[in-house]
Amino acid sequence: xxxxxxxxxxxxxxxxxxxxxxxxxxxxxxxxxxxxxxxxxxxxxxxxxxxxxxxxxxxxxxxxxxxxxxxxxxxxxxxxxxxxxxxxxxxxxxxxxxxxxxxxxxxxxxxxxxxxxxxxxxxxxxxxxxxxxxxxxxxxxxxxxxxxxxxxxxxxxxxxxxxxxxxxxxxxxxxxxxxxxxxxxxxxxxxxxxxxxxxxxxxxxxxxxxxxxxxxxxxxxxxxxxxxxxxxxxxxxxxxxxxxxxxxxxxxxxxxxxxxxxxxxxxxxxxxxxxxxxxxxxxxxxxx
Amino acid sequence: xxxxxxxxxxxxxxxxxxxxxxxxxxxxxxxxxxxxxxxxxxxxxxxxxxxxxxxxxxxxxxxxxxxxxxxxxxxxxxxxxxxxxxxxxxxxxxxxxxxxxxxxxxxxxxxxxxxxxxxxxxxxxxxxxxxxxxxxxxxxxxxxxxxxxxxxxxxxxxxxxxxxxxxxxxxxxxxxxxxxxxxxxxxxxxxxxxxxxxxxxxxxxxxxxxxxxxxxxxxxxxxxxxxxxxxxxxxxxxxxxxxxxxxxxxxxxxxxxxxxxxxxxxxxxxxxxxxxxxxxxxxxxxxxxxxxx
Numbered sequence: 001x002x003x004x005x006x007x008x009x010x011x012x013x014x015x016x017x018x019x020x021x022x023x024x025x026x027x028x029x030x031x032x033x034x035x036x037x038x039x040x041x042x043x044x045x046x047x048x049x050x051x052x053x054x055x056x057x058x059x060x061x062x063x064x065x066x067x068x069x070x071x072x073x074x075x076x077x078x079x080x081x082x083x084x085x086x087x088x089x090x091x092x093x094x095x096x097x098x099x100x101x102x103x104x105x106x107x108x109x110x111x112x113x114x115x116x117x118x119x120x121x122x123x124x125x126x127x128x129x130x131x132x133x134x135x136x137x138x139x140x141x142x143x144x145x146x147x148x149x150x151x152x153x154x155x156x157x158x159x160x161x162x163x164x165x166x167x168x169x170x171x172x173x174x175x176x177x178x179x180x181x182x183x184x185x186x187x188x189x190x191x192x193x194x195x196x197x198x199x200x201x202x203x204x205x206x207x208x209x210x211x212x213x214x215x216x217x218x219x220x221x222x223x224x225x226x227x228x229x230x231x232x233x234x235x236x237x238x239x240x241x242x243x244x245x246x247x248x249x250x251x252x253x254x255x256x257x258x259x260x261x262x263x264x265x266x267x268x269x270x271x272x273x274x275x276x277x278x279x280x281x282x283x284x285x286x287x288x
Numbered sequence: 289x290x291x292x293x294x295x296x297x298x299x300x301x302x303x304x305x306x307x308x309x310x311x312x313x314x315x316x317x318x319x320x321x322x323x324x325x326x327x328x329x330x331x332x333x334x335x336x337x338x339x340x341x342x343x344x345x346x347x348x349x350x351x352x353x354x355x356x357x358x359x360x361x362x363x364x365x366x367x368x369x370x371x372x373x374x375x376x377x378x379x380x381x382x383x384x385x386x387x388x389x390x391x392x393x394x395x396x397x398x399x400x401x402x403x404x405x406x407x408x409x410x411x412x413x414x415x416x417x418x419x420x421x422x423x424x425x426x427x428x429x430x431x432x433x434x435x436x437x438x439x440x441x442x443x444x445x446x447x448x449x450x451x452x453x454x455x456x457x458x459x460x461x462x463x464x465x466x467x468x469x470x471x472x473x474x475x476x477x478x479x480x481x482x483x484x485x486x487x488x489x490x491x492x493x494x495x496x497x498x499x500x501x502x503x504x505x506x507x508x509x510x511x512x513x514x515x516x517x518x519x520x521x522x523x524x525x526x527x528x529x530x531x532x533x534x535x536x537x538x539x540x541x542x543x544x545x546x547x548x549x550x551x552x553x554x555x556x557x558x559x560x561x562x563x564x565x566x567x568x569x570x571x572x573x574x575x576x577x578x579x580x581x
Binding site: 008009010011012015035037038040043076078079097098099100101104105136138139140141142143165166167168169170171172173177189190191194195198199201202205206219220221243246247249250251252 | 302303304305306309328330331333336351352370372373385386388389390391392395396427429430431432434435462463464465466467468469470471484485486487488491492495498499502503516517519520543546549550552
C-alpha cells in the first residue's frame with residue numbers, strides 16, 4: 001500500500017504527519033521523502049544512513065568533428081537545450097529534459113551521451129523504519145527525475161509513505177502518482193483552503209482518493225470543514241495548535257515524541273484509510 | 289533600455305509556510321510605488337489578501353502534449369520504444385500527466401498518427417488592487433512549465449514598470465529551490481529570505497542561500513515567528529554571521545496575522561500597534577542593503 005502526504009500550501013505539517021504515521025504503524029513501513037528541493041524528513045527521523053548514490057540524467061555532448069550542423073537536433077528539441085547557429089552548436093544542460101530525442105535524430109553520430117548530476121539519493125534506517133530521501137543539486141531546476149529515482153527505491157513489502165513537496169505542479173504529480181490514497185494536510189485559513197482545493201483537483205484528475213488532516217485546527221475559520229462537507233471528503237484528523245508541538249518541532253522532535261498519545265490517532269487514521277479503500281473508491285467521483 | 293532604474297526584490301524561503309505571502313501583503317500596504325507579482329503560480333495566495341479586480345486575463349500556452357489518433361495508429365510500438373517517460377500505454381493512449389511534451393514520439397511515428405497540440409496550462413492576470421497593480425497567474429492544477437509562466441509574468445511586470453515609470457517590483461516567490469524558484473530569482477536585484485526558528489527552517493534556508501549565491505543574487509534574511517524558539521533563532525543568527533549574511537530583522541509570532549488573513553486584510557491594515565513598526569524597519573534595511581547600492 002502506498003499513502004502519499006501532500007497539501008498544496010507549504011508549511012501546513014506534511015512532514016510532521018508523514019513522520020508520525022511512519023512512527024505509529026505496526027506493519028513494516030518506510031518513509032520516502034519526495035520533497036527533494038527542501039527535504040526535512042531526516043531531521044525528525046534521524047536515520048542511520050546506509051547508502052548514498054549520485055543520480056544523473058543523460059544529456060548530449062557534441063563531438064564537433066562529426067557535427068554537420070544539420071540542425072536536426074535543435075529542430076526536434078522542444079526545450080531549447082541545443083542551438084545551432086551557422087557552424088556553431090551549443091548545448092544548455094540546465095534546459096535539457098533528457099528525452100533522448102537528439103541522439104536518435106543525429107545522423108552523423110555527433111552527439112555523445114554525457115551525464116548531468118541531478119542530486120543524491122540517500123537511504124537508511126530509523127529503528128525498523130526504512131527511510132529514503134533525495135537532495136536536488138543546487139541550481140538544478142528539474143526535480144521530477146530525482147523524485148522518480150527516490151520512488152524507484154520503494155520496498156513493495158512495506159507500507160510506503162510518500163512525503164510530497166508543496167504546490168500542485170509536476171513535482172507533486174510525480175510524487176503522488178501511483179498512490180492508493182493521499183492524505184492532504186491543511187490549516188483552517190484562507191490560504192490553506194484555497195491551496196487544498198487545488199490539491200483536490202489534482203487528485204481528482206489522477207483518480208486518487210483522498211482525505212484531509214486539519215493541522216492547527218483551532219486557528220482561523222470553519223470554511224475548510226464546510227468545504228469538506230460540501231465535497232464529501234473525509235476529515236481524518238484534527239490536530240490543535242499547541243506551543244509544545246511548535247517548540248518540539250523546532251528542535252527536530254517528531255509529533256509522536258512530543259505527544260505519544262497521537263500514536264493511537266495515527267493508527268486510527270491508517271485503519272480509516274484501509275476502510276475507505278475497501279469501499280468502492282469510485283464513490284467519491286460520483287459526488288458533485 | 290528603461291528610462292529609469294527598476295529594482296526587483298524577490299521574497300523566497302526554501303521551506304513553505306514561513307510567511308512569505310503575509311509579508312508581501314504587509315509590504316504592499318507599506319510601500320507607495322511598486323508593482324506586485326505573485327510567482328507562486330501553482331498555489332498562489334497573495335490575491336486572497338489583495339482582492340484584485342482583474343483588468344485583463346490571458347491564457348498561458350505552456351507547451352505541447354502528444355495525442356495519438358487511433359484511426360491512424362497501427363500499434364507498431366515505435367512511440368513506446370522511443371518515449372523515455374513511459375507516457376504511452378500498451379493500448380496506445382498517452383498519459384497526459386506523464387507526457388513531458390518532448391515530441392520524440394511525434395517525430396518517429398512512421399504513420400504520422402501522433403498530433404502535438406499546444407496545451408493551455410493556465411492563465412495570467414493583470415489586476416488592480418487597493419495597493420497598486422498586481423500581475424498574477426494560476427497554473428492549471430497538475431500542469432507543468434510553472435517556470436515558463438513565472439518568467440512570463442515577471443516579464444509582464446517589467447514591461448508595466450517601464451511604461452508607468454514605477455521603480456520597484458515586489459515578487460512573492462514559490463517554496464522550494466527548483467524550476468519556478470530559479471525562474472523567480474534569475475536577474476533580480478535582491479532576495480529577501482523568510483525563515484522560521486526551526487531546524488527545518490534553517491536547513492532549507494541554507495539551500496536557498498546557496499541557490500541565491502549560485503545565481504549571484506545578494507540574499508538578506510528575515511527570521512519570522514522568532515519568539516517561538518529563541519534558541520533556534522540564535523542558531524540562525526549565528527549561521528548568518530558565519531556565512532556573511534545580513535539580517536533584515538526579526539518578527540514575533542502574532543496570531544493577528546491569521547486573523548487578518550481570515551478577513552482578507554494585510555496585517556498592516558488589521559493591527560495598528562502590532563508588527564507595523566517592525567515591518568517598516570525591515571523594509572528600511574532592505575532598501576539600505578539592496579536598493580541603494
